[in-house]
Amino acid sequence: MDASTERNLQKKYWKEHSTQLTVEEMLLDSQAAKLDLEERPEILGLLPPIHGKHVVELGAGIGRFTGTLAEAADHVIAMDFMQHVIDKNKEVNGHYKNVEFWCADVTSPHLKIVPASMDLIFSNWLLMYLSDAEVEELVKNMIQWLKVGGHIFFRESCFHQSGDHKRKMNPTHYREPKLYNKVFGECCVQEDDGSYSEFRLVFCKCVRAYVHNKRNQNQICWLWEKVKSVGPEGKSFQKFLDNVQYTQRGILRYERIFGDGFVSTGGIATTKEFVEKLKLKPGESVLDVGCGIGGGDFYMAEEYNVEVVGIDLSVNMISIALERAIGMKCAVEFEVSDCTEKFYPDNSFDVIYSRDTLLHIQDKPTLFQKFFKWLKPNGRLFISDYCKSAKEPSADFASYIKQRGYDLHDIDGYKKMLCEAGFDKVVAEDRTVQFSEILQRELSAFEKAKESFLIEFCQEDFDHIVQGWRAKLKRCTEGEQNWGLFTATVMTKSS
Numbered sequence: 001m002d003a004s005t006e007r008n009l010q011k012k013y014w015k016e017h018s019t020q021l022t023v024e025e026m027l028l029d030s031q032a033a034k035l036d037l038e039e040r041p042e043i044l045g046l047l048p049p050i051h052g053k054h055v056v057e058l059g060a061g062i063g064r065f066t067g068t069l070a071e072a073a074d075h076v077i078a079m080d081f082m083q084h085v086i087d088k089n090k091e092v093n094g095h096y097k098n099v100e101f102w103c104a105d106v107t108s109p110h111l112k113i114v115p116a117s118m119d120l121i122f123s124n125w126l127l128m129y130l131s132d133a134e135v136e137e138l139v140k141n142m143i144q145w146l147k148v149g150g151h152i153f154f155r156e157s158c159f160h161q162s163g164d165h166k167r168k169m170n171p172t173h174y175r176e177p178k179l180y181n182k183v184f185g186e187c188c189v190q191e192d193d194g195s196y197s198e199f200r201l202v203f204c205k206c207v208r209a210y211v212h213n214k215r216n217q218n219q220i221c222w223l224w225e226k227v228k229s230v231g232p233e234g235k236s237f238q239k240f241l242d243n244v245q246y247t248q249r250g251i252l253r254y255e256r257i258f259g260d261g262f263v264s265t266g267g268i269a270t271t272k273e274f275v276e277k278l279k280l281k282p283g284e285s286v287l288d289v290g291c292g293i294g295g296g297d298f299y300m301a302e303e304y305n306v307e308v309v310g311i312d313l314s315v316n317m318i319s320i321a322l323e324r325a326i327g328m329k330c331a332v333e334f335e336v337s338d339c340t341e342k343f344y345p346d347n348s349f350d351v352i353y354s355r356d357t358l359l360h361i362q363d364k365p366t367l368f369q370k371f372f373k374w375l376k377p378n379g380r381l382f383i384s385d386y387c388k389s390a391k392e393p394s395a396d397f398a399s400y401i402k403q404r405g406y407d408l409h410d411i412d413g414y415k416k417m418l419c420e421a422g423f424d425k426v427v428a429e430d431r432t433v434q435f436s437e438i439l440q441r442e443l444s445a446f447e448k449a450k451e452s453f454l455i456e457f458c459q460e461d462f463d464h465i466v467q468g469w470r471a472k473l474k475r476c477t478e479g480e481q482n483w484g485l486f487t488a489t490v491m492t493k494s495s
Contacts, residue, residue, distance in 0.1 A: 003107070003131065003133070003134065006130075006131045006134070006171075007105065007107065009169075009171045010129050010171060011081070011082070012169075013129075013169065013170070013171050013172075014082055014085075014129075015082070016168065021062050021084070021085065021088045022062075023036050023062075023064065028161075028163030029162065029163035031213065031214075034213065035209055035210070035213060036064065038208075038209035038212070038213070039207055039209035039210070039219075040064060040065070040068075042207065042208055042209055043065070043124065043155060043207070043221065044065065044068055046153065046203075046205075046221065046223065047120065047122070047151075047153055047223075048120065048151050048153075048223070050069065050072045050073045050119065050120055051072050051073070052073070052074045053072075053073050053074060053119035053120055054073065054074060054075045054117060054118050054119050054120075055069050055073045055075070055076045055077070055118070055119065055120045055121075055122060056076070056077040056079065056113065056118050056120075056121050056122070056145070057069060057076060057077065057078045057079065057122045057123070058079055058106050058121065058122070058123040058126050059079070059080060059081075059106070059123050059124065059125065059126035059129075060078035060079055060080045060086065060089055061080055061085055061089065061124075062085060062088045062089050062092065063078065063088070063089035063092045063093045064124070065122065065124060066078045066089055066092075066093045066096075066099065067092070067093045067096065069122065070093060070096035070098055070099045071096075073098065073120075074098060075098050075099075075100075076096070076098060076099045076100070077099075077100045077102055077113075078093070078099055078100070078101050078102070079102040079103075079104050079106070080102075080103065080104075081103065081104065081105040081106070082103070083103045086101050086102070086103045089101060106126070106130075106138055107130060107134045107137070107138065111141075113141075113145045114145075115144045115145060116144075116145070116146065116147050116148075117145065117147070118145045118146050118147065118150055119146075119147060119149075119150045119151070120150060120151050120152075120153065121142050121145065121146060121150075121151070121152045121153070121154075122153050122154075123153070123154045123155070124154070124155045125155060125156065125157065126154065126156075127154060127156050127173075127180065128156045128157055128172050128173050128174065128175065129171075129172060129173070130173070131173070132173075132179070135180075135183060136183055139183050139184055139187050140187065140189070143187055143189050143197060143198075143199065143226055144189065146226040147226070148197060148226055148227065148228060149225065149226065149227070150225070150226050151202070151223055151224065151225050151226070152184075152199070152222075152223070152224045152226075153221065153222070153223050154180075154221065154222055155207065155219065155220065155221035155222075156175070156180065156219075156220060156221075157172065157174055157218060157219060158174060158175055158176060158177050158218045158219075158220050158322070159174055159176065159218045159322075159323070159326055160174050160218060160326070161174060162210060162214065162216055162218060162219060174218075176319070176323070177204065177220050177318075177319055177322055178315070178316075178319040180222065181201070181204065181222075181315045181319065184199045184201070184222070184224055185199065185201065185315070187199055188229055195228060195229075196228070196229040196230065197226055197227065197228060197229055198226075198227060198229040199224040199225065199226060199227070200224065200225045200226075200227045201222070201223075201224055201315070201336060202223040202224060202225055203222070203223050203335055203336060203337045204220065204221070204222045204315065204318065204335065204336040205220065205221060205333070205334065205335035205336070205337070206219060206220055206322075206333045206334050206335065207219035207220070207221055208333055211331060211332070211333045212307075212331065215328075215329035215330060215331060216329075217322055217325040217326075217332065217333070217334060218322075218326070220322070247316065248316045248319075248320070249457075249461075251263060251292075251293060251314075251316055251317060251320060252320075252456075253457060253461050253464070253465060254465075255293065256446070256449075256453055256456075256457075256465075257442050257443075257445075257446045257465055257469070258442070259295075260295065261293060261294060261295025261296075261298065261299075261324060262292065262293070262295040262296070263292040263293055263317070264292060264296070264355040264356045264357075264384075265355075265356055265384070265435060265438055265439075265483070266438045267295070268295065268299065269438075270384075270438065271295065271296045271299055271355075272299070274355075274382060274384065274485075275296070275299065275300055275303075275304070275353075277382065277487065278351055278353070278380055278382060279380075280300065280304040280306050280351065281304075281306075281350075282304065282305040282306065283305065283306065283307070284304075284306045284307070284350040284351060285306065285307050285308075285309070285348065285349045285350050285351070286300055286306050286307070286308045286309070286349065286350065286351045286352075286353055287308075287309050287311070287344075287348070287349045287351070287352045287353070287374065288300075288308060288309070288310040288311070288353050288354065288355075289311060289339050289352060289353070289354040289357060289358070290311075290312055290313075290339075290354050290355065290356070290357025290358070290360075291310030291311060291312050291317070291318075291321065291334065292312060292317050292321070292355075292357075293317055293320040293321045293324060294310060294320075294321030294324050294325065294332065294334065295324075296353070296355065297310040297321075297332045297334075298324070298325070298328060298330060298332060300353075301330040301331050301332045302328075302330050306331070306350075306351075307331040307332075307333075308331065308332045308333070309332075309333045309334075309335065309349075310332060310333070310334045310335070311334075311335045311336075311337045311339060311342065312334075312335075312336065312337075312357075313336065313337070313338050313339070313360075314336070315336050318334050318335070318336045321334050322334055339361070339367060339370075340361060340363065340366070340367055342370075344374045345374075346373045346374065347373075347374075347375070347376045347377070347379075348374050348375075348376075349374055349375055349376065349379060350375075350376055350379050350380070351375075351379065351380050351381075351382070352371050352374065352375060352379070352380075352381050352382070353382045353383075354382070354383045354384075354385070355383075355384050356384055356385055356386060357385070358383060358385050359385055359386045359404075359406045359407060359408060360405065360406065360407070361407060362407045364407065364409070364414075364417055365417050365420065365421065368417055368418055368420075368421035368423070369421045369422070371421070372421050372422045372423060372490060372493075375490045376490070377490055377491070377492070377493060378489065378490065378491065379489070379490045380487070380488070380489055380490075381418070381423060381486070381487065381488040381489070381490075382486070382487055383484075383485075383486040383487075384431070384483065384484065384485050384486075385414070385483075385484050385486070386406065386408055386481065386482075386483065386484075387408055387409060387410060387411050387414060387481075387482040387483065387484040388401075388408040388409065388410055388480060388481060388482060389410060389479050389480055389482060390410040390412070390413075393480060394480060397475060397480045397481070400471075400475075410482070411428050411429075411430050411482060411484045412428065414428060414484055414486060415428035415486065418486060418488050422490075422493075423488035423489065423490065424488065424489050424490065424491040424492070425487075425488060425489040425491070426486070426487070426488040427486070427487045427488070428484060428485070428486050429484065429485040429486075430482055430483075430484065431483045431484065431485045432476050432481075432482045432483050434483070435476060435482075435483035436473060436476045436477065439469055439472055439473050439476070440473065442469065443466065443469040443470070443473070446465060446466070446469070447466065450462060
């Protein structure tokens with residue numbers, strides 16, 4: 001479809017669905033009033049500070065967000081491509097003297113926004129009404145409009161529609177989130193001074209209002225920051241995970257040995273065993289740090305009727321988890337986020353759960369202090385993680401740790417860090433024997449399933465898994481690598 005046909009189709013679609021200019025029409029859902037009441041403050045609460053800042057709102061519609069943006073920002077450009085829609089916005093929010101109302105199409109080559117003039121670009125349901133080529137071109141323009149340190153926030157419907165309004169035709173592009181991650185993540189421009197700028201992903205997460213009200217994970221929002229870059233070849237730790245250690249192919253390869261939905265030791269069997277220790281009660285809130293592709297989160301939500309927030313630094317992990325969530329109708333919210341930078345209010349969760357993930361975290365004492373604050377009184381902590389013996393590692397094991405970027409501690413040292421963070425009833429168990437038994441079972445089953453594995457993967461993939469498991473078994477047998485299980489409780493908190 002050429003660009004002109006695409007634009008005409010989208011204009012026809014929105015002309016049909018903007019006759020009343022109501023919230024119900026904008027959300028295209030019979031629950032619009034309830035959803036708007038919950039999602040609007042949620043969306044606005046995710047934005048970076050905008051007091052005194054310059055903001056452009058793309059696809060502003062009737063102004064659901066315009067007024068609140070204007071109350072905080074120094075200057076707002078509210079833009080929409082339908083004249084009667086932007087007129088409605090002006091009717092509602094025209095008393096804000098710091099708002100300019102533009103009837104303009106973001107895909108127009110005549111759209112002029114001064115380079116490096118904006119602190120925040122905000123859009124709520126826009127990119128899904130553009131073609132792939134139009135999205136790519138707009139992203140190149142947006143990074144130019146932003147100041148270094150400025151942000152882009154956008155929210156889209158992915159995979160499938162959410163609203164229940166009937167539509168004669170629907171030209172919306174319900175993309176997979178990974179397309180947006182790719183286009184923004186690969187954007188890198190050279191500035192006039194010769195330096196490079198790129199986007200750093202701050203978060204990518206489900207809209208909680210839709211998870212809670214519709215058990216629907218397909219409403220997804222992103223926050224990106226424009227940052228200086230070393231150039232197109234620059235690599236952050238997040239990019240290392242997604243491009244080296246946890247490529248999409250690599251994740252699916254691991255899933256074949258751990259079992260459907262899992263990338264952690266023992267798969268569903270150890271998940272059932274460990275989750276049972278948590279004594280979960282219906283309605284409790286669980287934070288899963290390093291949730292992987294979501295198998296444990298789906299299990300907890302379905303089996304115990306709890307609400308789960310799963311966070312992971314790997315974009316590829318969360319992308320797969322979101323795909324697996326389609327049609328499951330469970331209270332699981334996923335987010336691409338760095339747990340070391342994440343903020344939650346004190347007393348947010350009943351349980352924090354983490355499986356074989358914190359080995360990536362260099363400053364565990366600070367993270368454990370955050371966990372302590374995030375947990376409610378009587379909250380429970382559960383961690384399984386790779387550990388090492390107290391003795392000096394061999395050259396081979398030291399090389400392995402360095403190559404992976406791991407931060408490993410002996411089990412007693414791990415326990416000490418949890419105690420020093422304030423936790424009570426800290427129990428540290430050496431589960432290395434169990435770990436070895438699981439590794440052996442996984443390896444044996446995997447080798448027997450070689451023929452079916454090679455239908456989807458190659459011999460090199462097979463050899464990689466086998467060699468990795470045999471190396472772990474050897475390190476465990478020699479006493480170098482351990483597997484620690486840690487539980488703790490928050491009994492009291494100082495005022």
